[in-house]
Amino acid sequence: MVHNNYAGQVMQKTSELGFGWVKQQIEWKVFEHNQGNYDWGSMQGIIDAANNAGISLLFSVVNAPPWAREGGFEPNVGGPPADPNTFARFLGAMASKYCGTSLKAIEVWNEQNLHYEWGNLPLDPAKYVALLRPSYTEIKKACPSMYVISGALTPAASNGARQSRGGIAAMDDFEYLEKMFQAGLNNYMDGIGAHPSGYNVPPQYTWEQGCEAIQRHGNSGFNGACDSPHHSWSFRSTMEGYRNIAVKYGAGNKRIWPTEFGWAAGGAFDARYGYANDNDFNEQAVWTVEAFQMMKRWGWVGPAILWNLNFRVVADGTEKAQWGIVKNDWSPLPIFHALRDMPK
Template identity: 50%
Template sequence: MSRLFLLRRALFLTLMLLTALPAMSLAAIPQPGQTNLAPMASGPTVTVTEDLVNVRSGPSTAYGIVGRATRGKSLEVVGKNAGATWLKICCVSSKQGWINASLVKANGDLSAVPQAAAPAPPPAATVKRAASAPAPNVRAAGFFGYGIQVDTSADKGFIVGAVKNMGFNWVKFQLPWKDFEGQPGQIDFGGLDDMVGQFNGNGLNILASIVKAPQWARPGNSNFDVEGPPADPGTYANFVRAFASRYCGRVQAVEVWNEQNLWYEWGGEPIDPGRYVQLLAAAYRAIKGACPGMIVVSGALTPTGAPAPLAMDDIAYLSAMYRAGLRSYSDAVGAHPSGFNCPADGDWRSVSDGSAGYRGPFDNRHHSWCFRGTMEGYRNVMVANGDGGKRIWPTEFGWAVSNSPHPGYEYAADNSADEQAAWTVRAYQMARSWGWVGPMFLWNLNFESGEQSAFKVWGTPTYDALRNMSK
């Protein structure tokens, strides 16, 4: 047969196909040069709600990326994991994959979607012990500052006087989102105006740590016995946008979440650095859009070597945050370099304090034992990821002292009031000399009950030592 005959026959068959399938969109028919088209959806679908979402080979960020989906893309759901926190979809680049359920909107009921078996997890990545070497002593952009976390239920005049008497210039408080937006879109900042006015009006800079999603914003299968993040990062972004717009110029910095590598701070859900960075990215864009000068601090991690599902090693989590894009969505990196019963300049590899081993079932030796180990470990991760021009903000640190400590805080009985004072002063001095630390927030000024009171410095030798410390 001639080429002309074959060409005419192909054209005839194409026209017949179009006539026989009038309801089919032309976009669904392969065009010249077009490949990897997904099959038409036959089951329930979801629509991507974020600008760019990773599709992975399994239901967690530990699995590799097999493709990406953009905002508005519709995907067929063919399976889900046990908690329905990850959905198996079809298809991206002709491949099935898994997508985080918090980043899509269901177009119908997904309850009948069968549970899908996850593939074997990839080999665990070897975590480079970034805490094993001193951090480069190179100055970073930004500034140092003296701060402390306060119990805002106390008299505000007392707080202002106590902080300024120490020669400190920053205060931090937690702001529970759930207390200010009980229903979607109904934001009431209540008495916050007066508190911000008193602190800022008396020359104190403010760091607000915005945490605790309201129940309406959390996933439907949440464990409401613990606080947790929203299902849709956009709901959090809407709230922080309103906050930044209202307090622009009066609140200097916002910390986006708190200790998200710990199970009960992440709602009992699977710990997921990638999902956290998506929350951070949405918040960063919202805050900067409303108040470009407001500083955005990434949520500080809890220093720990506890295993899954209780927590994720904070060095590993920070590294995963960088892989997910942390560098582009923060002005500073939050940290909680707890001191436990290790001196401020103590080395976690050799510290020999008698009760240090009580924390041991997880790791006999771990950077999280010591203030310096956590700070140097984070700095090394930042430098390794090309983010050495940014500062670490310790948004909570300190040493507990108690003769009858709460369970889990037994190390506090090993610390004396004089040690607390000396180590706290030393921590401020070291951090200032390093040149890559921003404002430091001691935990805490004036909490009176529970394990929090073991860290209180009001009325202690530590308060006097900090007041007399050279600044």
């Protein structure tokens, strides 16, 4: 995540690591308060900083403005537009403005299999593809070279707890991805977004091995992989599962883009993320390097975006900061040196 005040420093640190991509989440509602009136202000500073550093940008675009949402929407959660074409026009305008700059890829939405990323509405893969379809068309019309990445799903088992707008809490990401393909996904994306989380399971272990792995590597009490075995606890199983589904539906030529992955470490700032108590900073470093090397060996992975660089700087003490790879004064944690020195 880039804040304009730190954009130059973010790009400098990324270059120091030897990486070539930065992801930024873009909230549509910030840049089109009123329909048809675009305010690119803060976006421009990030584009310029990346241009100057030779860094490629992935923008993950979410959160419809109030004028675009359904009647009676819940303002306390982000959600999609009532008319997918309104989103498509915004993405087309953005792609047109920044075609040929550091902006090289657009991720269309984020974790749409999770209730609070989809406005507490019913979770519907076909509805998501209906959002993606015109977005893909408008982006490609404006900038044929722009990569269009499907919104990465959150790794999760299905949770049927009902939400206020009729949706459930979460849909299993493998099930959701299959239904996306059944609705025509392969025709409207250049890469498949993924969020393969690590929790407290090292990257080489499958979900079937997850319980044994967390006992072997030390466990302070977070037992998700033992108490509710599921692929979502395993980086490897999530990635390999997405690949298998893509091949099943004739999309073996499309790469999996991990637009967010990593291991929280150094102690939990939030009790809901107890697995961060299990992972020390050296484990975070070793496991992350191994994950990058695994993806390199697989050969079917696109640019991999590590979550995250600098939340210990911009939001120290929050749950997001648990994944940061620099301290709150920008000094490096062990993972920073390990990533800088690893073969690219």
